[in-house]
Amino acid sequence: MNPSVLDSNAAVAKVQADTRWYSKRELVLALILLVVSEFFAATFHRIVHWELAMIHAKPLEAPQLDRCTEGNPRNLNDFCQLDCCWYSSIIRSGYDKQPGFGEREDRANWSFFPLFPLFALPLFKLFRMESTLSTVVASNFALYFAIFAFLYMVRSRAHSFRDKALAGALVAFNPAIVYAHGGYAEPLCFALAAAGFGLLERRCWIEAGIAGGLLGAARPTGILFLVPYLIAAWRSGAVGQDFRERRLGVLLGALLCPAGVSLWMLFMYHRSGDALAWMHMHAAWGVYRASVTTIMWHALAVGGWRRFWVFVALAGLSVSAWLLKEREYENAAFLALAILMPATAEVAGMPRFIWWQPPTLFAAYLLLKRYPNSQAAYFALAGGMAASMTLLWFLGNRPFV
Amino acid sequence: MRLSLLILVVVALIGLHLAAFWAVLHPKVTREYRAYYIDRTSQDWRVKKYYSTPEDGIDLAKPGWPNFVAYSFGIARDTSVGAWTDTRLGLKAGFELNQPFTGHVCVVVDATPSSAIVNRRIPLVFGDQQEEIAFGTDQRVRPYSIDFELLHPATRLQLLFSKPLPRMGHIDARQLGIGLSRIRFLSQACSAVADLK
Numbered sequence: 001m002n003p004s005v006l007d008s009n010a011a012v013a014k015v016q017a018d019t020r021w022y023s024k025r026e027l028v029l030a031l032i033l034l035v036v037s038e039f040f041a042a043t044f045h046r047i048v049h050w051e052l053a054m055i056h057a058k059p060l061e062a063p064q065l066d067r068c069t070e071g072n073p074r075n076l077n078d079f080c081q082l083d084c085c086w087y088s089s090i091i092r093s094g095y096d097k098q099p100g101f102g103e104r105e106d107r108a109n110w111s112f113f114p115l116f117p118l119f120a121l122p123l124f125k126l127f128r129m130e131s132t133l134s135t136v137v138a139s140n141f142a143l144y145f146a147i148f149a150f151l152y153m154v155r156s157r158a159h160s161f162r163d164k165a166l167a168g169a170l171v172a173f174n175p176a177i178v179y180a181h182g183g184y185a186e187p188l189c190f191a192l193a194a195a196g197f198g199l200l201e202r203r204c205w206i207e208a209g210i211a212g213g214l215l216g217a218a219r220p221t222g223i224l225f226l227v228p229y230l231i232a233a234w235r236s237g238a239v240g241q242d243f244r245e246r247r248l249g250v251l252l253g254a255l256l257c258p259a260g261v262s263l264w265m266l267f268m269y270h271r272s273g274d275a276l277a278w279m280h281m282h283a284a285w286g287v288y289r290a291s292v293t294t295i296m297w298h299a300l301a302v303g304g305w306r307r308f309w310v311f312v313a314l315a316g317l318s319v320s321a322w323l324l325k326e327r328e329y330e331n332a333a334f335l336a337l338a339i340l341m342p343a344t345a346e347v348a349g350m351p352r353f354i355w356w357q358p359p360t361l362f363a364a365y366l367l368l369k370r371y372p373n374s375q376a377a378y379f380a381l382a383g384g385m386a387a388s389m390t391l392l393w394f395l396g397n398r399p400f401v
Numbered sequence: 402m403r404l405s406l407l408i409l410v411v412v413a414l415i416g417l418h419l420a421a422f423w424a425v426l427h428p429k430v431t432r433e434y435r436a437y438y439i440d441r442t443s444q445d446w447r448v449k450k451y452y453s454t455p456e457d458g459i460d461l462a463k464p465g466w467p468n469f470v471a472y473s474f475g476i477a478r479d480t481s482v483g484a485w486t487d488t489r490l491g492l493k494a495g496f497e498l499n500q501p502f503t504g505h506v507c508v509v510v511d512a513t514p515s516s517a518i519v520n521r522r523i524p525l526v527f528g529d530q531q532e533e534i535a536f537g538t539d540q541r542v543r544p545y546s547i548d549f550e551l552l553h554p555a556t557r558l559q560l561l562f563s564k565p566l567p568r569m570g571h572i573d574a575r576q577l578g579i580g581l582s583r584i585r586f587l588s589q590a591c592s593a594v595a596d597l598k
Binding site: 099104105106248249251252255256258259261262263265266269272273274275276277280281283284288290298299301302 | 404407408410411414415417418420421424425428429430434437438439441446447489568571572574
C-alpha cells in the first residue's frame with residue numbers, strides 16, 4: 001500500500017482520537033460548570049428568601065403570572081416568570097386557538113417559538129414534572145448544551161485546559177445567566193447558534209443548515225443565521241466549486257437555515273390563519289415598530305434603565321465592529337443583526353439579547369485570551385451583574401425582561 | 402443515489418419555503434384581527450356594543466361602541482377625554498357605520514385639539530363629501546358642528562391628517578391629534594339645531 005495513504009490514515013485516526021478525547025473532557029467540564037452555575041443561582045434565590053423572611057415581606061408579584069397559574073393547580077416554581085409562564089402554558093395546553101389573555105383579552109402564546117417548549121415537553125409528559133418546573137429544568141439542560149456547544153465552537157482556538165475552562169466559564173457565568181435558570185429559551189438558542197458557528201468553521205454545510213433550521217424554530221432571530229451561513233459559504237469558495245454534489249450540499253444547508261421558521265409559519269397559518277401571528281401578536285404588548293435611531297434616541301432621553309439598555313446595545317454593536325476588524329465576518333454580521341432586529345421595536349431586554357449571542361462571548365473569549373490580566377476584572381464585573389440580575393429576578397421587581 | 406436524494410430534499414425545501422411565503426401573503430383572518438394586529442389601524446378588539454341612536458351619538462367615554470358603529474380606526478381610547486386620534490394608527494381616524502346616512506346631516510363633534518393641531522384646519526370626510534374643522538388655540542373640549550349634504554349613502558366618517566404628528570414625549574410615543582368626547586349625527590342643518598351642547 002502507498003505509504004503516503006498510510007500516513008494520511010494515521011493522521012485522520014489521530015485527529016479522530018483527539019476529538020473523542022477533547023469531547024469527553026469538554027462534556028465533564030461542561031457538567032462541572034453547570035453545577036457551579038446552578039449553585040450560584042440557588043444561592044441568590046436562598047438569599048432573597050432569607051432576606052424577605054427576616055423583614056416579613058413577600059416578593060412583588062411578577063407580571064403575566066396568570067399564564068403560569070391558568071389551568072395549573074400545582075405549586076409554581078419560583079424561578080419561572082414572564083416568558084417562562086408563556087412557555088409553560090404551551091407545554092400544558094399547546095398553542096392558543098385565539099387571543100384571550102391579558103387585560104384586553106388580546107394576548108396569545110403565539111409569540112413564543114416551538115422548539116424550546118418541545119424540548120421541555122418530555123419532562124412534563126414523561127416525568128410528570130409540573131409545567132413551570134419542566135420549563136426551568138429544560139433551560140438548565142439547555143445551559144449544559146450551551147457550554148458544550150461553545151467549547152465546540154472555540155475548539156480550534158482553545159489549546160489548553162485553561163483556555164477551555166475560560167470559554168466554558170464565560171457561558172456558565174454569563175452576566176444574564178438568570179435566564180438560563182428562569183425557564184427561557186436563550187440557552188437553547190445559544191447552544192444551537194454556537195454549534196452552527198462551529199459547524200460552519202468545519203465546513204459541515206448540511207449540519208450547519210440543520211442547526212440554523214432548529215435555531216429558526218427557537219427564536220425569531222434564528223432566521224438571521226442564514227447570513228453568517230452565506231458569508232461562510234462565500235468565503236470558503238464552496239459556492240463556486242465545480243464539484244456539483246458539494247455545491248448542492250451548500251445549497252441544501254442554505255435552504256435548511258430558514259426551514260424551522262417556514263414550518264413554524266405554516267403551523268401558525270393553520271392555527272390562527274396568520275403565518276406571521278408570532279410577530280403581529282406584539283400589538284397586544286403595545287410594541288410599535290420604528291427606526292432603530294428613533295427608538296434609541298428616545299430611550300436615551302428618558303434615562304434610567306432605558307439609557308442603560310441603549311448603552312448595552314451600543315456596546316454590542318462595538319463588539320460587532322471589533323469582530324469585523326478581526327475578520328470574523330460571520331460572527332460580526334450575526335451579532336449586529338441580532339441587536340438591530342429587536343431594536344426596531346424596543347431596547348428592553350438588550351442585556352439578554354446580547355449576552356446570549358455566541359459572537360459576544362466569542363469576542364470576550366478572544367480578548368480575555370489576548371489580555372489574560374483582565375480576566376479577573378471581567379469575571380468580577382460579569383459576576384456582579386449576574387448577581388444583581390438574579391437578586392432582582394427573585395425580588396420580583398426587575399426592570400429588565 | 403446520494404445526489405438524487407439531495408436534489409429531492411432541495412426541491413422539497415423550496416416547496417416548503419414557497420408555501421410559507423404564500424401563507425404570509427394570504428392571511429385568513431377576520432377584518433377585526435387584520436385591523437388590530439396586522440394593519441395596526443384600530444384598537445377595537447372584542448368591543449362590546451351598547452344601544453344608542455345617531456342623535457344620541459357615540460359617547461367615547463363609554464366602553465364599547467353604539468350598535469350603529471361597525472368599527473373604529475385611527476382612534477385610541479383615553480380616560481382623560483374619551484379617545485384621541487393617534488397617527489401611529491394611520492393618517493385616517495374615524496368610524497365605519499352600520500347604517501348609511503343621506504341628505505342633510507349635521508355632525509357635531511365634541512373635541513379638543515392637541516398642541517400639534519392648534520390653529521389648524523383638519524379635513525372631515527363623510528362618504529364622498531369633505532369639509533373642514535377649524536381649531537383655534539382653545540384646548541378645552543367644545544362642540545364643532547359641520548354640515549354635510551350627502552347625495553349618496555355614506556357609512557364612513559373620518560378625519561384626515563396629512564402626515565404623522567409629533568410624538569407626545571420621550572416616554573409617551575403616542576402621536577395625538579384630536580381628542581374626541583362625543584360625536585352626534587343630526588338629520589338637519591346645523592343652523593337649525595338650537596342646542597349643540
